Amino acid sequence: xxxxxxxxxxxxxxxxxxxxxxxxxxxxxxxxxxxxxxxxxxxxxxxxxxxxxxxxxxxxxxxxxxxxxxxxxxxxxxxxxxxxxxxxxxxxxxxxxxxxxxxxxxxxxxxxxxxxxxxxxxxxxxxxxxxxxxxxxxxxxxxxxxxxxxxxxxxxxxxxxxxxxxxxxxxxxxxxxxxxxxxxxxxxxxxxxxxxxxxxxxxxxxxxxxxxxxxxxxxxxxxxxxxxxxxxxxxxxxxxxxxxxxxxxxxxxxxxxxxxxxxxxxxxxxxxxxxxxxxxxxxxxxxxxxxxxxxxxxxxxxxxxxxxxxxxxxxxxxxxxxxxxxxxxxxxxxxxxxxxxxxxxxxxxxxxxxxxxxxxxxxxxxxxxxxxxxxxxxxxxxxxxxxxxxxxxxxxxxxxxxxxxxxxxxxxxxxxxxxxxxxxxxxxxxxxxxxxxxxxxxxxxxxxxxxxxxxxxxxxxxxxxxxxxxxxxxxxxxxxxxxxxxxxxxxxxxxxxxxxxxxxxxxxxxxxxxxxxxxxxxxxxxxxxxxxxxxxxxxxxxxxxxxxxxxxxxxxxxxxxxxxxxxxxxxxxxxxxxxxxxxxxxxxxxxxxxxxxxxxxxxxxxxxxxxxxxxxxxxxxxxxxxxxxxxxxxxxxxxxxxxxxxxxxxxxxxxxxxxxxxxxxxxxxxxxxxxxxxxxxxxxxxxxxxxxxxxxxxxxxxxxxxxxxxxxxxxxxxxxxxxxxxxxxxxxxxxxxxxxxxxxxxxxxxxxxxxxxxxxxxxxxxxxxxxxxxxxxxxxxxxxxxxxxxxxxxx
RNA sequence: GCCCGGGUGGCGGAAUGGUAUACGCGAAGGACUUAAAAUCCUUUGUUCGAAAGGACGUGUGGGUUCGACUCCCACCCCGGGCACCA
Numbered sequence: 115x116x117x118x119x120x121x122x123x124x125x126x127x128x129x130x131x132x133x134x135x136x137x138x139x140x141x142x143x144x145x146x147x148x149x150x151x152x153x154x155x156x157x158x159x160x161x162x163x164x165x166x167x168x169x170x171x172x173x174x175x176x177x178x179x180x181x182x183x184x185x186x187x188x189x190x191x192x193x194x195x196x197x198x199x200x201x202x203x204x205x206x207x208x209x210x211x212x213x214x215x216x217x218x219x220x221x222x223x224x225x226x227x228x229x230x231x232x233x234x235x236x237x238x239x240x241x242x243x244x245x246x247x248x249x250x251x252x253x254x255x256x257x258x259x260x261x262x263x264x265x266x267x268x269x270x271x272x273x274x275x276x277x278x279x280x281x282x283x284x285x286x287x288x289x290x291x292x293x294x295x296x297x298x299x300x301x302x303x304x305x306x307x308x309x310x311x312x313x314x315x316x317x318x319x320x321x322x323x324x325x326x327x328x329x330x331x332x333x334x335x336x337x338x339x340x341x342x343x344x345x346x347x348x349x350x351x352x353x354x355x356x357x358x359x360x361x362x363x364x365x366x367x368x369x370x371x372x373x374x375x376x377x378x379x380x381x382x383x384x385x386x387x388x389x390x391x392x393x394x395x396x397x398x399x400x401x402x403x404x405x406x407x408x409x410x411x412x413x414x415x416x417x418x419x420x421x422x423x424x425x426x427x428x429x430x431x432x433x434x435x436x437x438x439x440x441x442x443x444x445x446x447x448x449x450x451x452x453x454x455x456x457x458x459x460x461x462x463x464x465x466x467x468x469x470x471x472x473x474x475x476x477x478x479x480x481x482x483x484x485x486x487x488x489x490x491x492x493x494x495x496x497x498x499x500x501x502x503x504x505x506x507x508x509x510x511x512x513x514x515x516x517x518x519x520x521x522x523x524x525x526x527x528x529x530x531x532x533x534x535x536x537x538x539x540x541x542x543x544x545x546x547x548x549x550x551x552x553x554x555x556x557x558x559x560x561x562x563x564x565x566x567x568x569x570x571x572x573x574x575x576x577x578x579x580x581x582x583x584x585x586x587x588x589x590x591x592x593x594x595x596x597x598x599x600x601x602x603x604x605x606x607x608x609x610x611x612x613x614x615x616x617x618x619x620x621x622x623x624x625x626x627x628x629x630x631x632x633x634x635x636x637x638x639x640x641x642x643x644x645x646x647x648x649x650x651x652x653x654x655x656x657x658x659x660x661x662x663x664x665x666x667x668x669x670x671x672x673x674x675x676x677x678x679x680x681x682x683x684x685x686x687x688x689x690x691x692x693x694x695x696x697x698x699x700x701x702x703x704x705x706x707x708x709x710x711x712x713x714x715x716x717x718x719x720x721x722x723x724x725x726x727x728x729x730x731x732x733x734x735x736x737x738x739x740x741x742x743x744x745x746x747x748x749x750x751x752x753x754x755x756x757x758x759x760x761x762x763x764x765x766x767x768x769x770x771x772x773x774x775x776x777x778x779x780x781x782x783x784x785x786x787x788x789x790x791x792x793x794x795x796x797x798x799x800x801x802x803x804x805x806x807x808x809x810x811x812x813x814x815x816x817x818x819x820x821x822x823x824x825x826x827x828x829x830x831x832x833x834x835x836x837x838x839x840x841x842x843x844x845x846x847x848x849x850x851x852x853x854x855x856x857x858x859x860x861x862x863x864x865x866x867x868x869x870x871x872x873x874x875x876x877x878x879x880x881x882x883x884x885x886x887x888x889x890x891x892x893x894x895x896x897x898x899x900x901x902x903x904x905x906x907x908x909x
Numbered sequence: 910g911c912c913c914g915g916g917u918g919g920c921g922g923a924a925u926g927g928u929a930u931a932c933g934c935g936a937a938g939g940a941c942u943u944a945a946a947a948u949c950c951u952u953u954g955u956u957c958g959a960a961a962g963g964a965c966g967u968g969u970g971g972g973u974u975c976g977a978c979u980c981c982c983a984c985c986c987c988g989g990g991c992a993c994c995a
Contacts, residue, residue: 328989331913335991342995364995416993449994456995462910463993526994649990720933722922727988734921737933747948781923784932791932794949853928858976860928898975900927908975
């Protein structure tokens with residue numbers, strides 16, 4: 115018996131596959147295309163741990179399966195390498211980010227190759243390659259020209275440690291998603307993309323996508339659509355500097371008669387002051403204090419409600435009542451109009467505020483006890499004039515009409531803060547000219563390359579380190595030829611990943627972002643696999659970016675990713691997230707060296723359902739290694755005749771075929787184990803059937819199957835073989851075991867030929883000793899017969 | 910608070926109305942061996958019983974059904990998303 119030396123065999127085949135370019139993308143006519151995509155990794159300094167390849171293994175199994183089924187498969191890999199992690203790593207280790215990225219990419223690629231993935235490396239891309247980011251910049255320019263990119267000075271989230279502004283998507287519980295620092299608000303000049311223009315389409319088109327419900331739900335929450343109405347309250351004031359009316363948005367127009375005051379945000383009050391509203395010291399101080407607190411406040415902190423009465427009165431458009439206008443710290447400035455109608459009887463927050471400041475609470479919806487709490491449910495109207503008695507749902511429309519409001523839809527989604535005050539990102543291709551204003555860099559001058567710098571540490575001043583490189587910053591204005599300055603902000607980490615799936619199709623293209631003919635062939639992505647952490651970042655940004663490209667005719671589909679699957683996390687063996695911090699990281703290199711890539715691949719697919727989070731267990735991995743080894747050993751029993759159970763054999767082909775399609779890899783492996791167990795103790799195994807078994811195993815364990823395939827005399831790779839079919843007539847045994855139940859409890863069992871009639875089964879069942887004692891002297895009310903499975907007597 | 914998932918042996922898990930615990934790990938016993946490792950075979954939900962056999966058993970409590978891990982109602986616990994969004 116020859117020894118199974120996984121290291122030698124796996125290295126041998128990896129080398130051979132590379133040499134033969136075995137996994138080169140094909141575009142054979144008349145064959146189905148399938149685009150199988152992994153969320154490309156961010157090459158960090160730590161290298162891969164065993165959790166990372168879980169998704170890659172799944173897509174690799176799937177791609178290999180599709181190739182064997184005759185499909186044209188596009189299965190590429192690349193590197194998302196701009197952004198904070200690479201830059202922070204570079205700063206910490208005092209090397210240039212470019213060098214750090216090169217080093218990390220090399221390491222990642224080595225690690226991936228050890229696992230035996232079938233990527234077409236001719237398609238490799240890197241978002242930090244100028245030939246790549248040329249087109250990231252190009253798309254930004256198109257957005258700028260369409261008015262979707264604009265400059266803003268609004269206060270935004272600022273990470274004091276990373277020293278850059280952030281998008282709301284980059285926060286986690288009010289902390290910087292990268293470094294965990296508490297994020298502050300800071301007014302900053304910044305570039306913003308109008309993703310809100312796409313809110314309705316981003317929401318609506320989710321319905322068409324074959325994505326996990328939880329991801330779709332996260333996006334729906336994030337987009338946050340609310341239907342309601344906008345009302346205009348006439349302001350009763352003699353101050354001519356004040357607006358004459360105030361708009362509010364509400365989802366509860368049915369409660370309009372219960373509005374007892376109007377609340378506005380401090381930001382809105384400040385705007386009024388800026389335009390000349392004369393205010394007393396108390397109001398002035400309150401606004402200043404509130405604005406200051408808001409800047410310093412952690413994003414998830416909910417402070418005690420504060421407010422001050424402006425003395426201004428507003429006329430309720432429903433009943434003409436004059437109610438007071440308050441400046442408060444609980445109305446959000448960035449949502450709706452920055453002002454609300456407060457209905458204390460039917461809103462928790464307004465109730466709390468009204469109680470604190472002794473404002474009236476008027477019940478307009480029946481159903482609660484408004485002395486104790488706000489009632490936010492629905493019900494019949496009261497105190498609402500002619501609408502008394504009407505149901506709240508109906509009243510929403512009626513009162514909106516009556517009070518001159520208009521129906522309106524609001525979204526929570528905010529525009530995408532798109533600039534970072536950092537070095538390691540795509541330069542924003544704009545030039546500031548004193549005469550012409552903001553001028554786009556002409557397309558022929560793209561890419562605007564990131565210049566070499568001595569110091570790339572962030573400045574913390576709100577300017578990127580690029581601002582200090584005068585020879586780069588100072589340029590001629592492309593429009594008037596006068597003095598100009600380059601935009602020094604760079605793009606966020608997520609920019610490059612918004613369209614990388616298009617670049618894979620044609621990675622060397624210099625003329626256009628994508629050749630539309632090639633795009634039409636491969637898009638959309640048929641199978642996209644990655645982690646759930648991208649639900650409201652990458653997966654929203656990329657959809658937005660793609661829809662924009664669709665609108666300008668660059669791509670042919672409205673959505674980039676038709677089918678999405680999320681792999682579950684592999685946790686440390688201690689149940690904690692695998693991380694250097696907890697010292698529970700398992701390195702795939704060690705596993706491959708000690709147990710083999712095939713064992714790792716089988717284990718990661720066998721450990722549980724693909725979507726489930728499961729703790730790593732090297733003990734359990736041993737079972738997968740044993741499986742591989744048993745196949746090796748059993749291959750020595752091959753002969754011309756065989757004793758293989760035909761039924762198990764055909765069931766195995768069917769089960770593996772169906773399970774790979776559905777990403778049920780764990781049960782596919784278990785079926786192959788059942789097959790292998792059925793060979794145990796048998797002396798004769800035919801080459802033909804064993805080869806078929808190798809073929810269905812090949813996507814999971816590409817190395818050992820290739821080696822055994824060669825040993826059996828083949829010169830062409832097993833991975834180029836056709837996927838086997840099974841004999842439908844040989845999926846079930848001719849004899850079945852029938853369970854006999856009395857009142858639903860199993861009391862006996864016997865064997866029968868398949869498809870026996872009820873009479874025969876009944877007679878046989880009742881003749882059993884074990885059954886007789888249960889039915890003796892009792893009246894059988896009825897018998898339920900489930901063909902080939904069981905018979906149940908009700909006594 | 911609202912919205913998604915999920916809860917099955919000692920452990921990872923299988924079964925989507927029809928014999929609960931497939932497959933794997935671990936454990937116990939046996940074979941081989943001078944011995945150990947490796948490998949192979951057997952047993953392995955709990956409990957009562959010498960055995961035959963019985964009772965209990967898929968988070969908890971109810972319901973539908975001849976029959977429920979599976980469907981319905983209520984609740985508890987765990988994981989994730991959103992959250993002063995009017």
